[in-house]
Amino acid sequence: MSDEVVQEFYSIGDVCQLTDLKPHVLRYWESQFRFLNPAKNRSGNRVYQRREVELIQLVKHLLYTEKYTIDGARQKVDEHRKGGAIKVAAREALAVETLAELARELEQLSAILDGSAPVPRPDNAEVTGK
Numbered sequence: 001m002s003d004e005v006v007q008e009f010y011s012i013g014d015v016c017q018l019t020d021l022k023p024h025v026l027r028y029w030e031s032q033f034r035f036l037n038p039a040k041n042r043s044g045n046r047v048y049q050r051r052e053v054e055l056i057q058l059v060k061h062l063l064y065t066e067k068y069t070i071d072g073a074r075q076k077v078d079e080h081r082k083g084g085a086i087k088v089a090a091r092e093a094l095a096v097e098t099l100a101e102l103a104r105e106l107e108q109l110s111a112i113l114d115g116s117a118p119v120p121r122p123d124n125a126e127v128t129g130k
Contacts, residue, residue: 010048012038019056029059032070035077054090061093065100 007014012023019026026046030036035055038046048056055077062073080089111117 008050010050010053012046012048015048015053015056018053019060021056021060026056029056033059033074033077035081051087054087054094057097058086058090058093061097065093065096 010018012026015021015026016023026036030038033055036052036059038048038052041047058077058080059073062068062076063070068076077086077089080086108117112119
C-alpha cells in the first residue's frame with residue numbers, strides 16, 4: 001500500500017501549478033463551462049475537487065492540443081458526459097499531455113547531452129544550500 005496521501009481539495013494556486021494555467025484563465029473558463037464551478041470556502045477562496053481538476057485538464061487538452069474553440073470544447077465535453085465517458089476522456093487527455101511534456105523534457109536533455117544546448121546552472125540558493 002502506498003504512503004502517498006491523495007489530496008481531495010485544491011486551492012486555485014494548487015490547480016494553477018498542476019495544470020500550468022494562470023488563475024485568470026481558470027476564472028474565465030468557469031464563466032464558459034458550467035461544469036467548472038468550484039465551491040468557495042469561508043474566506044471566499046475557490047476550492048477545487050479532484051474531478052474538477054481532471055475536467056480542467058480535459059478542457060486544456062481540447063483547447064490547446066486538439067485546437068477546439070470554446071464552443072467546440074464545451075460540445076465535446078457534453079458528448080463525453082452524455083456518453084458516460086467523461087472520466088475516461090479526462091484521464092486520456094492527462095496521459096497525452098504527460099507524454100508530450102516528457103517528450104519535451106527528453107528533447108531538452110538530449111540537446112544538453114549532445115552539446116547543442118547549455119547546461120542549466122543552479123541559482124545561488126541551490127549552490128549555497130540556503
